[in-house]
Amino acid sequence: MRKFILPTILLVSLVLVGGFCNSPKAFYKKLCKVAVPFQEKLSDFYGGYSSDFMYDDVDECVEKSVEMEAKAFDSCMEEDEDQEECEEMIEDYRTELSELVTRDGCEEFYTSIQCSYGSNKDECEDEVVELCEDLPKKF
Numbered sequence: 001m002r003k004f005i006l007p008t009i010l011l012v013s014l015v016l017v018g019g020f021c022n023s024p025k026a027f028y029k030k031l032c033k034v035a036v037p038f039q040e041k042l043s044d045f046y047g048g049y050s051s052d053f054m055y056d057d058v059d060e061c062v063e064k065s066v067e068m069e070a071k072a073f074d075s076c077m078e079e080d081e082d083q084e085e086c087e088e089m090i091e092d093y094r095t096e097l098s099e100l101v102t103r104d105g106c107e108e109f110y111t112s113i114q115c116s117y118g119s120n121k122d123e124c125e126d127e128v129v130e131l132c133e134d135l136p137k138k139f
Helices: 002-016 024-045 058-080 083-100 103-114 121-132
Strands: none
Touching: 024 058, 024 083, 024 121, 058 083, 083 103, 103 121
């Protein structure tokens, strides 16, 4: 089950989150340059998962992420009809994703998910540190 939950979380995060760049495309380009190489390491960490959850390259990641963010914004507008609230939602997602693709954010996120249960907590935490070691300290 965990093979599908975490990749889905990563995908949803990639899709819905933006950042502090002037445009969604500029943010996702920066994000995808980190996320696309990381997805391979994440796949290895979980013993592989469906390629449906993986982008072939940075351009595909950017294109799909921008599209999905636009859809999320449109859905928000249809529900709430409050542009400021919808913009805030997108900004919050972008902030969360920006944190997730940093070393500390990655370690915190995956440690909380992976290492909460079981008796091998120290070993699990070491594996998570190894998973996240190539990510930048700051995004």
